Amino acid sequence: MTVAMTYDSKALYDELVANKLIIPTSVKGVFGRGAVFEDVLFHLNSKISRIAENDGAEVMLFPPTLDRKVFEKSGYLKSFPHLAGVVFSFCGSEAQHQDLVCCLAEGKPWAHTQTMTDVVLTPAACYPVYPSFTGTAPEQGRLVDMQNWVFRHEPSSEPTRMQAFRIREFVRVGTPQMVVEWRDMWLARGIQLLRDLGLPAESDVAADPFFGRGGRMLAANQKAASLKFEVLVPIISKENPTACCSFNYHEDHFGSSFDIRTADGAVAHTACLGFGLERICMGLFKHHGCDPLTWPNDIRDLLWG
Amino acid sequence: MEDQIRNILKEHGRLASDAATLADNADLYQAGMTSHSSVNVMLALEAEFDVEFPDRMLKRAVFGSVASIRAAIEELTAA
Known part of the structure; x- marks a missing residue:
């Protein structure tokens, strides 16, 4: 007899902790990842690489800190001021350092001792790449393969809503037709991959949390x-399934912000797509159990084969 | 009311053409208004007419022309 799947956010969190898949901290939405979790994530990421291997994407890796000027130019603060993480640091004198240490010792606020730096925490994996596109793209456009830790200030005890997580990302630059066709191809690939992994994946039109x-x-x-x-994919709720892949058509937003042009001189269009690596791993643990050794053979073969 | 709407469009709409002479039914997005500038137009209209657009009105079509904005404001101020 098949037992119907039930969904419960806290139960899943507790189960992930009990199986040492995640390691809790005192901050909501921030936890460590254990060895088994990382093994699944690594092989999932490798599987995505195999799907993309003949696309000819150029690999570009950036640190999880972004040039604040790029961040300001991107328009992120117009849309998502509540999610941003700006890096501040101490840039004061010895006397101000004394003030900082005293405030800490006395449990007083110390934010006044901090100054805004030139970097922010990367809010989306693709953001660091756009300045490198400035100028004219080749005839066939551009295609870049990225991955990064991203930060979103949305503390939550719900395990799939993290403040910091990893995204495997691809970015396309070209004419509107090139970009949309590429997006649609990956949308089909994304659904297929997750279904092949035994997850009840469905696609839907979506909106960002403006x-x-x-x-x-x-x-x-x-x-x-x-x-x-x-x-x-339903992970913590059947009614409100969790977004595991996201496909975003920016039209000419980044093209005009960063002066990116197609070979014919028009403002380039861009799109990006991201696989939420932790969320897909959690989907696998939810649907197949916390011990990957007991997962169905076809799913193990897909990841470890 | 018409002049107030057109003044707000001139100030916040980032239109490529003159807001004072646009046709009533001209598409404001075609005239250069972006999603973000439509938000600024919406907030300025709320302040000017002392109204609050309900969720059902917070959509592209409502702010798509002078005529549709006027219809929305008339509906909100009629009550």
Whole structure:
């Protein structure tokens, strides 16, 4: 007899902790990853590499810190001021250092001793790449393969909503037709991969979590124009499945912000897509159990074969 | 009301053409208004007319032309 799957956010979190897949900290949405979790994530990421291996993407890796000027130019603060993480540091004198140490010792606020630096925490894996595209793209456009830790300030005890997580990302630059065709190809690949991994994946048109009432309008516009799709898998809820892959068509947003042009001189269009590596791993643990040695053979072969 | 709407569009809409002479039904997005500038237009309209757009009105079409904005404001101020 098949037992119906039940979904419970806290139960999943507790199970991941009990099986040493994740290591809790005192901050919501921030936890360590254990060896088995990392092994699954590594092989999942490698599987994505195999799917993409003949696409000819150029690999570019950036640290999880982004040039603040690029961040400001990207328009992120117009849309997501509540999710951003800006890096501050101590740049003061010895006397100000004394003030800092005293505040700490006395349990007083010490934010006034900190100064904004030239970097922010990377908010989305693709952001560091756009300045390198400035200029004219080749005839066939550009295709880049990236991965990064990204930061979102959204503390939550729900395991799939993390403050820091890894995204395997691909970015396409070209004409609108090139970019949309590429996005649609990967949307099909993403659904297929997750279904091959035994996950009940479905795609849907989606919207970003824009800030405020104006944000509701931006989200409605984004949905109406079908600019964002997600591949969703039920992990903590059947009714509200979790986005495991995201496909974003930026139209000419980054092209005009960073002066990127196609070979014919028009403003280039861009799209990016990301696989939420931790979320897919959690989906696998949820649907197949916390011990990968007991997973169905075809799924093990797909990842470790 | 019409002049107030057109002034707000001039100030916040980032239109390529003159907001004062745009046709009533001209598409404001075609005229250069971006999603972000439409948000600024929406917030300025709320301040000017002392109204709050309900969620059902926070969508592209409502802010797509002078005529559609006027219809929305009239509906909100009629009550």
